[in-house]
Each structure stands twice: as C-alpha cells, then as structure tokens.
C-alpha cells in the first residue's frame with residue numbers, strides 16, 4: 001500500500017467530507033426539483049380535467065340543439081296531420097291518422113324527456129366545471145407561490161454547491177495525484193463514500209471487522225489501505241488526546 005503523510009491523509013479526509021456534503025446537497029436539491037415538478041403535474045391534471053369537462057359540456061349542448069330541431073320537426077308533422085284529418089273521407093282513414101298523430105305526440109314527449117335529462121346533465125357539468133375552474137385558479141396561485149419558494153431554496157443549495165465545488169478544486173490541488181487517482185477509481189466502483197474511517201476495528205463503509213494487523217497498521221496513519229471487504233480506502237481518525245487523570 002502506498003505510504004501517505006498525515007497531512008495528505010487529512011487532505012484526503014477533507015476531500016471526502018466535501019464530496020459527501022456535496023452529494024447530500026445534490027439529493028436535497030433533487031428533492032426540491034421533484035417537488036416542484038409534482039406541483040406542475042397537479043396543475044396540468046386540473047387543466048386536463050377542465051378541458052375534458054368543457055368538451056363534454058359542448059357535446060351535451062350539441063345533443064340538446066339536435067333534439068330541439070327534432071321536436072320542431074315533429075311538431076310540424078303533427079300540425080300537418082291534424083290539418084289533413086279534416087279532409088279524410090273514411091272512418092278507417094280517420095282512425096289510422098289519429099293513431100299516427102298519437103304516435104308522433106308520444107315521440108315528442110319522449111324527446112322532451114330526453115331534453116330534460118340533458119338539461120340536468122348540462123347543469124351538473126356547468127357546476128363541476130365552475131368548481132374545477134375555481135380550484136384551478138386557486139391552485140395556480142398557490143403553486144406559483146410555492147414554486148417561487150422552492151426555487152429560492154433550490155438556489156441556496158446551488159450556491160452552496162458552487163462553494164463546495166470551488167473548495168473541492170483547492171483541495172484537489174493539494175492532494176498527491178496518485179492518491180487522487182486511487183480515490184477516483186474507488187469512487188467509480190463503490191456506492192457512497194470512497195474513503196471511510198475505521199472505528200473500533202469496524203469499516204464504516206461496509207460495517208465489517210477489519211483484521212487486527214491491518215487495524216494496527218492503520219492506527220499509525222502512515223499508509224492508505226483498502227478495506228478487504230468493500231475495497232474502500234480506509235483510515236483511522238486522528239486519536240483524540242485524552243486528559244490525563246490525576
């Protein structure tokens with residue numbers, strides 16, 4: 001394993017700290033952006049419902065206009081038949097024409113029933129549309145405010161990230177290129193941190209026990225080592241100086 005100075009080791013730990021911090025920030029930023037997108041989806045769904053409702057309403061009105069014209073036609077036929085009724089010669093013809101008129105009247109009252117039902121549907125649809133419209137307009141304001149708030153928060157994360165990137169660049173310049181290369185190689189292979197501490201003989205990357213001999217070597221902080229289980233770079237935190245008891 002390559003030897004490392006304590007200074008380089010601390011630089012490596014700082015670099016990892018920046019990367020971990022940056023990753024946490026990126027996740028937080030993504031959460032904010034997802035939340036913003038969720039709100040947009042909500043608004044779009046309302047708009048789609050509104051447009052669907054308006055299409056259905058227009059369809060009902062069209063049907064109603066058709067029925068209006070049907071009933072007018074029917075009325076014309078009835079009037080004409082009643083006119084003819086006066087000039088029929090035979091009783092048989094008279095009866096047959098009466099029957100025909102009754103049937104037309106029957107048809108007319110069925111159309112009227114349908115028209116009443118349609119009027120109810122139109123009424124209901126208009127109410128539903130008014131509700132959606134009110135909800136849409138309220139949501140639009142709420143969402144627009146919330147989006148502005150989210151964007152403000154996201155910008156704070158972006159600014160912090162930019163600061164971290166700048167700091168990362170400075171630290172990168174201080175680290176030994178071969179150690180930086182190893183760090184990046186490990187980073188590509190593992191999930192999460194590439195360099196992790198070993199605490200009480202346990203690797204903080206994979207939570208497995210490190211062999212005693214390896215652990216003793218780490219305690220000297222003179223080399224960088226790989227965890228035999230997860231292949232992360234492992235190190236020991238500097239020992240905290242304990243106050244001597246009397």
Ligand SMILES: [Zn+2]
Pocket residue numbers: 203204205206207208227228229230231232
């Ligand atoms: Zn490990």
